[in-house]
Amino acid sequence: MAYLGEPHRTVAVLQKYNFHVQKKYGQNFLIDAHVLERIIEEADVTKDDFVIEIGPGIGTMTQYLCEAAGQVAAVEIDKNLIPILHDTLSSYDNVEIINEDILKLDIAAFAREKNSGRPVKVVANLPYYITTPIIMGLFESHAPIESITVMVQKEVAERMQCKPGSKDYGALSLAVQYYASPKIVANVPPNCFLPRPNVGSAVIRLTRHEEPPVRPEDEALMFRLIRASFNQRRKTLVNGLKNASELTFSREQIEAAVTALGKPLTVRGEALTLAEFARLSDCLSGQQPAALKR
């Protein structure tokens, strides 16, 4: 098969369709066959799998996915790429091309409908400008997803994998680690893309936990506390939570909860583990309803 994962083939397709790359859609097409093979291998795609690909571009990774998977659904926002995809994927009968904005799709309903409720795998070279909303949207939708294997900006991959105390530890690290085990499986330099991005990239695999590592009484409150503590990184946890517009706990309530955790009142949010945020949330959730602003 004439795989697209070679620079001259990608250039030929772009020229044939007189296609101009859209920066606003984060279009950086993969042109390295080794990287493509590695992604498919790390995603552990087999003929038993239903794969959702976000942003197929001209269909480069989609070809590899069609070869390896049972079924593929490829969701692309750019309508100008749709005729190109129909051409480059014409020899496959196990792919559906969908012209949609992934952020507007009801991903849980979509995944359930496509694979009769069985878990799907998500594999993508993501548009970097919306990495966080895509990842959080996939998790928060509670869609039946077994794993997410994606190319992202290197720093973002590192943030997802970070542990407490490091400078990149934040709300994204905690949210990702609540839902999944992250593992960076490859670093990818800019010359593997056309056009070259001006940042380094990495492939990260997020394997969904069967059971979450912590079970807060009120998951939504735990995430509000997490966001509030990292919105004001330089402040102590007590001040960060006191000043947060989406929370209305009194200083006394917050101080009592921090003390109950066994932490000094000067502690910062970045020192807390996921388990500690869950306990903090449980300490405060009893004091919630009247105090919570919606």
Ligand code: SAM
């Ligand atoms: N998969 C291709 C590859 O590896 O060569 C292209 C990857 S490129 C980094 C990101 C792709 O996501 C582009 O095709 C872009 O048009 C598409 N995209 C951007 N925003 C999107 C959105 N909101 N929903 C669906 N696709 C989107």
